[in-house]
Amino acid sequence: MTDLNTRRLDIDALRTLRAIRQHGGITRAAEALGLTQSAVSHKIKRLEASLDCELLNRRQGAPTFTALGEELLDYAGRILALHDEALLGLTRTEIAGRILLGLTEDTSCSELARILGRFRRLHPQVTVRTKVRMSLVLRAMLDRGELDAAIVQVFAHEVRPTDIVLFREALHWVKSPGLVLDTDGAIPFLSFDDDCFYRRWALDIGQDGGAALETVFECTSAAGIVAAVNAGLGVALLNERHLRPEMQILSDRFPAPPALAYVIRRARKARNPALDSLVTGIEAEISRYGGLSLAV
Numbered sequence: 001m002t003d004l005n006t007r008r009l010d011i012d013a014l015r016t017l018r019a020i021r022q023h024g025g026i027t028r029a030a031e032a033l034g035l036t037q038s039a040v041s042h043k044i045k046r047l048e049a050s051l052d053c054e055l056l057n058r059r060q061g062a063p064t065f066t067a068l069g070e071e072l073l074d075y076a077g078r079i080l081a082l083h084d085e086a087l088l089g090l091t092r093t094e095i096a097g098r099i100l101l102g103l104t105e106d107t108s109c110s111e112l113a114r115i116l117g118r119f120r121r122l123h124p125q126v127t128v129r130t131k132v133r134m135s136l137v138l139r140a141m142l143d144r145g146e147l148d149a150a151i152v153q154v155f156a157h158e159v160r161p162t163d164i165v166l167f168r169e170a171l172h173w174v175k176s177p178g179l180v181l182d183t184d185g186a187i188p189f190l191s192f193d194d195d196c197f198y199r200r201w202a203l204d205i206g207q208d209g210g211a212a213l214e215t216v217f218e219c220t221s222a223a224g225i226v227a228a229v230n231a232g233l234g235v236a237l238l239n240e241r242h243l244r245p246e247m248q249i250l251s252d253r254f255p256a257p258p259a260l261a262y263v264i265r266r267a268r269k270a271r272n273p274a275l276d277s278l279v280t281g282i283e284a285e286i287s288r289y290g291g292l293s294l295a296v
Contacts, residue, residue: 007050007051008050009047009050009079010043010046010047010050011079011080011083012043013043013044013046013047014047014072014076014079014080015080015288016029016033016040016043016044017044017047017055017069017072017073017076018073018076018077018080019032019033019040020040020044020056020064021064021065021073024064025064026040026041026044026056044056051068051072053066053068054066054068054069055068055069055072056069057069081114081118084118084284084288085118085121085122094125095123095125095126095273095274095277096123096125096126096274097125097126097127097272097273097274097275098126098127098128098129098274099126099127099128099129099148099149099272099274099275099278100129100131100146100147100148100149101128101129101130101131101147101148101149101150101151101278102130102131102132102133102138102141102142102147102149102150102151102152103130103131103132103138103150103151104132104133104134104135104138104151104152104153105132105221105222106153106222106241106262107151107262108130108132112151112282115281115282115285116128116130116278118281119277119278119281123274123277126274126277128278131147133195134192134193134195134196134220135152135153135154135196135197136195136196136197137195138150138152139152139265142265142266142267143267145267145269147267148266148267148269148272148275149264149265149266149267149275149279150264150265151166151262151263151264151265152262152263152265153197153239153260153261153262154197154260154261154263154265155197155201155258155259155260155261156168156258156259156260156261157258157259158261159261159263160263160265162265162266163261163263163264163265164263164264164279164282164283164286165261165262165263166261166262166263166264166282166286167261167262168259168260168261168262169239169240169241169259169260169262170239170240170257170259170260171198171237171238171239171240171257171258171259171260172237172238172239172240172243172249172250172257173235173236173237173249173250173251173253173254173257174229174235174236174237174238174243174247174248174249174250175229175232175234175235175236175247175248175250176229176230176231176232176246176247176248177246177247177248178232179232179233179234179235181235181253186212186213186214187212187213187214187234187235188214188216188217188233188234188235189202189213189214189215189216189217189234189235189236190215190216190217190219190225190228190229190233190234190235190236191215191217191218191219191225191236192218192219192220192222192225193218193219193220198237198257199237201237201257201258202237203215205255213235216233216234217233217234222238222242225238225242226238226242226244229244229247230244230246230247235250235254237257239260264279264282266279
């Protein structure tokens with residue numbers, strides 16, 4: 001019992017551990033957090049010393065986290081959520097109003113759902129009405145004033161100064177290793193629907209200097225595109241999150257796709273105090289972890 005009374009879980013160290021999970025390693029976590037790699041390593045080593053166990057595997061090729069590290073990550077998520085909610089609850093201001101929010105399918109199933117849930121508990125007088133649509137549809141709704149804000153995907157070069165960047169990732173051409181592409185004929189293309197800006201780039205720009213694309217499969221769901229790729233039905237554009245180990249990335253047959261960014265984009269209209277508070281909460285998460293991921 002004495003040992004438990006003298007040990008402490010440092011909140012900052014738990015945040016660092018979680019950032020390593022979110023960003024895929026110490027180096028990327030350090031870049032996202034604005035720290036040196038040695039500073040991040042020191043925080044983790046100090047946490048390991050206080051717990052008398054190893055949390056990270058340091059053997060090449062091994063998983064990033066040990067079994068105890070994975071166990072602590074589960075606790076860390078709950079501890080940090082309660083810690084941050086307590087701080088916000090004790091310092092919150094009473095607000096009321098309505099937020100019309102747009103989300104993509106990806107973000108509706110991410111840790112942003114946890115942030116929205118916490119916001120709802122802290123501000124019961126605020127009504128949040130959410131619509132889930134494709135990014136291009138949400139952007140058009142913003143322009144028409146039908147939404148107060150939306151979390152959308154854009155190409156990295158399209159990020160506006162007023163956008164809040166949640167995170168960035170790469171876009172890749174992929175196919176099944178078993179699919180043999182004709183060197184002369186049209187390339188079978190697996191596509192999202194007409195409201196997908198991947199598709200528009202691929203058909204308008206992406207095939208410059210290469211073979212023509214022939215759309216053979218169209219689906220609004222990423223899961224459907226992933227299944228079609230694995231079945232060897234054709235070539236697709238997928239972001240990193242949807243890549244699977246069995247897929248082959250094509251790096252020389254097609255033009256390199258632009259990088260992607262997930263952003264919070266607000267409508268150009270009068271200030272909304274309720275929305276300001278929600279955006280501030282999301283920005284605080286970005287500051288703590290160097291960005292947000294789509295991991296639940």
